Amino acid sequence: MNRKFFSYILLTGLLIAGFNLSAQPEHHQKDETGLEAEHQSGNHNTSTEESFNQAELINHHLSDSHDYEFELPFIHKTFYLPVILWTDNGPVVFSSKEFKGDNHGEVIVEKNGQKFKRIHDLIVYADKVAEHVKPEDVTLDQRPLDFSITKNVLSMFLTFVILLLVLYYTKKSYNHKKVPKGIASFMEPLIVFIRDMAKENIGPKYEKFVPFLLTVFFFILFANLFGLIPFSPFGYNLTGNILVTFVLAVIVFIITNVNGNKSYWTHILWPPGVPVILKPFIALIEILSIFTKPFALMIRLFANILAGHTIILTFVTLIFVFKNWGVPFASAFATVFMYVSELLVAFLQAYVFTLLSAIYFGMAVKEEAH
Numbered sequence: 001m002n003r004k005f006f007s008y009i010l011l012t013g014l015l016i017a018g019f020n021l022s023a024q025p026e027h028h029q030k031d032e033t034g035l036e037a038e039h040q041s042g043n044h045n046t047s048t049e050e051s052f053n054q055a056e057l058i059n060h061h062l063s064d065s066h067d068y069e070f071e072l073p074f075i076h077k078t079f080y081l082p083v084i085l086w087t088d089n090g091p092v093v094f095s096s097k098e099f100k101g102d103n104h105g106e107v108i109v110e111k112n113g114q115k116f117k118r119i120h121d122l123i124v125y126a127d128k129v130a131e132h133v134k135p136e137d138v139t140l141d142q143r144p145l146d147f148s149i150t151k152n153v154l155s156m157f158l159t160f161v162i163l164l165l166v167l168y169y170t171k172k173s174y175n176h177k178k179v180p181k182g183i184a185s186f187m188e189p190l191i192v193f194i195r196d197m198a199k200e201n202i203g204p205k206y207e208k209f210v211p212f213l214l215t216v217f218f219f220i221l222f223a224n225l226f227g228l229i230p231f232s233p234f235g236y237n238l239t240g241n242i243l244v245t246f247v248l249a250v251i252v253f254i255i256t257n258v259n260g261n262k263s264y265w266t267h268i269l270w271p272p273g274v275p276v277i278l279k280p281f282i283a284l285i286e287i288l289s290i291f292t293k294p295f296a297l298m299i300r301l302f303a304n305i306l307a308g309h310t311i312i313l314t315f316v317t318l319i320f321v322f323k324n325w326g327v328p329f330a331s332a333f334a335t336v337f338m339y340v341s342e343l344l345v346a347f348l349q350a351y352v353f354t355l356l357s358a359i360y361f362g363m364a365v366k367e368e369a370h
Contacts, residue, residue: 054317061313062237062306064152065121066096070232081154086125087114096148105131116144123148152244155236160221167218190217194354199266201355202362209361212255216248217354224305224346228339239349240306244299249298252357257290260364293360297353304349308342 063339068079080097090110099107104119108126115126122135128142166183173184180188191214198206198213223238238244266272268286270279317332 028115054314054321057317058310058313061235062240062309063121064150064241066099066123066148066150068120068151068154071235072309081149081151083123083151084147085116086147087112087125088144089113090114092144094246105129105133108219121150127269151236152238152241155226155233155238156223156244158233159226159238163218163222163227168220197355198358201358203366205365208259209255209358212251213354213358216251216357217350220248220353221346221350222302224350225343227305228311228342228346237306237309239301240309242302245298245302248301248353249294252297253291254362256293256360256364259361263367264364293356297356301349301353304345308345312338312342 003202066081066083068081070077070079078290080095080100083092083094083096083099085092089112092114094109094111098109099118101107103118105119105124105126107117109116115128116123117129118124119129119133120135121137122138122143123146124133124138124143129138166187167184170184170187173180173182194214194217195206195210198210202209220239226234227236227238227240229235268290269283271282271286274282312335313333315338318331
């Protein structure tokens with residue numbers, strides 16, 4: 001029994017490694033002709049980093065882009081997504097294929113009397129930036145408003161579609177004749193759990209917030225779980241993108257403060273039970289806490305998911321860094337261990353985000369006891 005379990009763990013790890021790296025982008029590989037030419041020229045100092053760039057591959061997986069790479073073992077196909085810009089001369093729409101193979105601003109695309117180029121997936125006006133400008137040095141007036149369908153946006157749409165289908169079939173399975181089965185038997189305990197958690201932390205007005213709490217819980221959970229599936233169209237890093245968690249945190253911020261009652265704002269702007277001379281200082285701290293709470297939500301979810309993806313990819317790519325027959329076995333065990341840990345993190349981070357949101361809502365609507 002132990003031997004079978006040992007074999008299953010090893011096989012699972014090797015399969016995950018194969019799925020993650022069997023279809024590497026072309027710019028991470030060197031062809032045999034190039035290696036042979038280096039050998040014939042007498043250059044024997046080619047390092048591992050020159051033949052395989054670990055950091056570049058990890059960044060390639062974690063970053064957003066204007067194209068979507070469909071990857072399966074021995075299959076690699078790129079889908080070019082639409083670029084949608086609002087420019088000085090109005091809207092511009094074209095395919096990202098026109099930037100094919102270029103992320104350094106070498107390809108110039110001319111549309112609607114304007115010239116554009118892409119610098120590491122940041123589209124800028126070609127005539128407003130220097131030739132070798134870095135993305136962090138680009139100012140807002142040097143780039144159009146970008147409403148493009150990027151890899152993360154497409155992944156978000158996919159998550160929403162699957163989530164809607166799951167919820168639809170969950171609802172459809174309920175009737176007065178039989179107990180729900182299938183996907184509903186998995187979803188019902190989670191829904192009841194979130195409802196009870198909201199009731200405990202928000203109080204009598206909990207029903208008003210349950211729809212949002214259920215939505216954000218299942219969206220984060222599904223996005224986290226799909227990001228751990230090591231083959232296309234999944235395996236994306238949606239909640240590990242700080243812009244996604246920023247929007248979720250902003251929504252929580254708005255709901256909390258819009259629903260804040262008189263008691264909530266009184267405790268913030270003029271804290272009771274505090275000496276008058278200290279009230280302005282305490283109020284300043286309380287006002288600052290209005291912003292630090294959603295900021296903590298944003299950073300916690302982003303950092304945990306990003307770190308998990310980074311560690312998993314680091315373990316897998318060690319196989320290609322060391323090029324040793326003993327490394328794949330150790331890498332397989334480490335990868336499986338991280339995958340199991342990330343499954344727990346996927347549920348835990350969805351729950352923590354929802355729990356803290358419910359606590360903030362409860363603080364906003366709680367009536368002061370007399």
